[in-house]
Amino acid sequence: MLLDGEDWRRFFDAFEQEAWRFEAQPTYTMPRERENVSRFLCGEQKPADHNARWHDRVRGYVESGRRIGRVRVLRRPLTDYQRYQFAWGIPGNIAAGEDIRVLDVTHEDYGLPLSGRDWWMFDESRIAHLNFRPDGTQINREAYEGDSSPYREWKRTALEHAVPFEEYVKGLDV
Secondary structure, three states, rough: OOOHHHHHHHHHHHOOOOOOOEOOOOOOOHHHHHHHHHHHHHOOOOOOOOHHHHHHHHHHHHHHHOEEEEEEEEOOOOOOHHHHHHHHHHHHHHHHEEEEEEEEEOOOOOOOOOOEEEEEEEOOOEEEEEEEEEOOOEEEEOOOOOOHHHHHHHHHHHHHHHHHHHHHHOOOOO
């Protein structure tokens, strides 16, 4: 089942305990981010309200007792988009209450499915695939109806080898 618009919002917001994302694209080509990525690459300052809607949502989840997190998979060198996220995106998400960790697979893939598909897992049972073109443009989101146990194992593996974002970026020149 494809998840668009309000269907996606309802599917996402229905989690009771935890929403967790496996994020593996080297670049996301999101129309609403294009201007900010360009501004970052030109050396401009981050706008004060950058990503404010997402931060409000994250704070709401956390205040209601729910957890939200992700593992950001990457290979070095960082792409321009990853540098943008590291400088402008992720710190604000963490301040809002999101647990973000980094898994560097430059030298080892840890047996994870690094096929170009991202996914969200909700309450360790509901899965949503995020499908992308090679350039990072999202094609669609779809509810996965199959067995969620491989996803729980991939999550466990990713968390076992990932490090907190703040630890990973120490000494990085973003």
